[in-house]
Amino acid sequence: MSPNAEAASRTESAVDAAVDRALDARRDPLADDAVRAALSLEPEAFERVARLSRRLELVAQPQRARGGVRAWSVAAGLVCAAGVAVLAAQLPARPTRAAAAAQITSFQMSVARHDGSSQAWTVNDNGRVTHERVASEAPTPEASAFELLLRRRAALLTRE
Amino acid sequence: MEDSAALQDPEELREPRDLGERLAAERPALLRFLRRLAGRAGGVPDPEDVAQEVLARALAYRSFDTARALGPWLRTAAVNAFLDHVARARRRPSTLRVEPPDESPPSRATLDDREHVALLLARLGPLERELLIGFHREGRSIAELARDHGLPEGTVKSHLSRARRRLAQEMPGGER
Numbered sequence: 001m002s003p004n005a006e007a008a009s010r011t012e013s014a015v016d017a018a019v020d021r022a023l024d025a026r027r028d029p030l031a032d033d034a035v036r037a038a039l040s041l042e043p044e045a046f047e048r049v050a051r052l053s054r055r056l057e058l059v060a061q062p063q064r065a066r067g068g069v070r071a072w073s074v075a076a077g078l079v080c081a082a083g084v085a086v087l088a089a090q091l092p093a094r095p096t097r098a099a100a101a102a103q104i105t106s107f108q109m110s111v112a113r114h115d116g117s118s119q120a121w122t123v124n125d126n127g128r129v130t131h132e133r134v135a136s137e138a139p140t141p142e143a144s145a146f147e148l149l150l151r152r153r154a155a156l157l158t159r160e
Numbered sequence: 161m162e163d164s165a166a167l168q169d170p171e172e173l174r175e176p177r178d179l180g181e182r183l184a185a186e187r188p189a190l191l192r193f194l195r196r197l198a199g200r201a202g203g204v205p206d207p208e209d210v211a212q213e214v215l216a217r218a219l220a221y222r223s224f225d226t227a228r229a230l231g232p233w234l235r236t237a238a239v240n241a242f243l244d245h246v247a248r249a250r251r252r253p254s255t256l257r258v259e260p261p262d263e264s265p266p267s268r269a270t271l272d273d274r275e276h277v278a279l280l281l282a283r284l285g286p287l288e289r290e291l292l293i294g295f296h297r298e299g300r301s302i303a304e305l306a307r308d309h310g311l312p313e314g315t316v317k318s319h320l321s322r323a324r325r326r327l328a329q330e331m332p333g334g335e336r
Contacts, residue, residue, distance in 0.1 A: 023320075030243050031247065039243075040238070059281070
């Protein structure tokens, strides 16, 4: 090691030692007299001290920053959950397919088939169900089941 | 009526002038010193401003012992003035910023710094990382850390010191 490098190393150590003493005592190294005195002999060390000081601030803070994000996420999640709960309380229970169909009072539905034909059902307000088939000789099983469901609902409406 | 200057001690009349001349002669060295101090660190005060402030203070410091070497005194005063500027700039960054405003979003620099810190923390050994975080983030004392890890306090300080050295290292590819 050259004499200059050795001298630089010694002074660097003096700054670092002063910085360590300040930090161990939880003092701001840039406001510490011993650090300032050491820096007057080795001004180039300021950049390193300032960098360490800045990074130690970040070491001390990220938990708070991330905690903040987490806190916001949790808060937002709670608000959303509360909103959903309120909405869920106001809405009827999720209807089953049959129950949904049973709630229909006036409805028109058409089904397009792959073969290009289509079927349409209409339930009017008085419960009458009309069925229209276009270019299809027989309803598909699904269409038949749906038609049956609609007719049952229409029968109920008619009785009421 | 006697000339008031004639009543004064000739030494007193000569000192300020001599001090002024000596300060003027020290100015280039002081400026070089402040430029070394400022280095490449961003957001630091202008060395010219600090030098001027230090020289003005020195000139006003009438009780300065002229037998003392001026250089070390000026350097100490310069470090103090410089760091006072830095501290004030930290408190009021917008009022002391003289460089053109940064076009990038302000949070980007902090994010980069956080990434650097996270990377440097990851590179530390488990014990050094634990001690550094325990001391600087969780606010635990050296005595507590020493007790919890079954180490002498001096060893904890040594680990902390090594961890800080590594934390202060420049990142590959340059430091902002």
